[in-house]
Amino acid sequence: MNLSLVDIAYAQAAAAPKGPSIFETLALPAAFLAIMYFMIIRPQQKRAKDHSEMVTALKVGDEVVTSGGIVGRIRSVADSFVTIESLNSTLKVMKANVIGQTKVPEKSASK
Numbered sequence: 774m775n776l777s778l779v780d781i782a783y784a785q786a787a788a789a790p791k792g793p794s795i796f797e798t799l800a801l802p803a804a805f806l807a808i809m810y811f812m813i814i815r816p817q818q819k820r821a822k823d824h825s826e827m828v829t830a831l832k833v834g835d836e837v838v839t840s841g842g843i844v845g846r847i848r849s850v851a852d853s854f855v856t857i858e859s860l861n862s863t864l865k866v867m868k869a870n871v872i873g874q875t876k877v878p879e880k881s882a883s884k
């Protein structure tokens with residue numbers, strides 16, 4: 774008789790808990806991907822677009838800085854190269870290596 778009570782107790786035991794739903798399983802990775810997109814990928818795409826626009830807008834006379842740290846004034850612009858004059862030397866560099874334009878400070882007339 775005791776043996777049958779044990780069998781009944783096992784039969785009445787609580788069912789195993791259900792696992793998390795598919796939404797709960799995918800919520801954390803989806804949130805991680807969204808954060809990664811807005812914190813890393815999107816700003817990088819914006820910087821690349823801004824650099825591309827700056828490179829296409831280069832013209833003769835602009836003062837620029839190259840990725841190697843050379844500062845000079847553009848003397849000629851070709852399809853993918855620019856010629857930069859820095860001090861007494863002339864350098865031919867790829868447009869992609871121009872990382873920025875230098876701002877020439879304006880002299881104030883109030884002196």
